[in-house]
Each structure stands twice: as C-alpha cells, then as structure tokens.
Amino acid sequence: MFENIRKQLEEREQQIVTRIQNIDADKTKEDGPLNADSEEQVVELENIEVLDGLDEMSREELADIRAALDKIADGSYGTCTDCNESIPIKRLEALPNAIRCIQCEEKSEQAG
Ligand SMILES: [Zn+2]
DSSP states (O other): HHHHHHHHHHHHHHHHHHHHHEEEEEEEHHTTTOSSSSHHHHHHHHHHHHHHHHHHHHHHHHHHHHHHHHHHHHHHBBOOOOTTOOOOOOHHHHTOOOSOHHHHHHHHHOOO
C-alpha cells in the first residue's frame, strides 16, 4: 500500500537534501566579509535573507516528508494526525506529504 507515494516521497526527500546542501554552500560563500561598497552590502544581505528563507522552507518540507514516511512505515499513513479521519487518496496523491486532512490543515495554518 502507498508504494508509489512512498517512492515519490523518497525522491522528493533526496531532492530537498541536495537543495539544502546547495543552499548551505551558497550561504558559506555569502558569509565572508561584506563588500566595502554599501550598495553591494545591501545585495549581499538580501541574498542571505533569501537563502535563509529557502533554507527554512526546505527544512520544513523535509520534516513533513519524513513524518509522512514514518507514518507509511508504521501503518498510520493516510490518517489525519489531528482528528484521526482518513485523508482522501486524491489529496495524498496531490500532496504526498500531507499528514492532516484539509480541515485540520487549514486550522493549523490559521493557528500559525
Ligand atoms: Zn483532520
């Protein structure tokens, strides 16, 4: 069960791990002393901010993917983490790292 979804998740996990490594490498480059030119400094600081944002998003997605893989492994995949209702298979196919039903996902997004 969920064999195709598990494969998708594993591929996605690999892509994100690679992306995080690239982001970290870019950040190390930007970490050097700031350019003496103040306009250049602004650009460098903006780059670091963008990279930090990407980094954070990627790590969150990675955490979701790993949570979904754990759930496939322990047999609880496809069940909402919050309300224990089944998550429709269409939602799982569209969003394999979904661990909540749409209603609970909306609530959790509103809660922040
Ligand atoms: Zn739910």
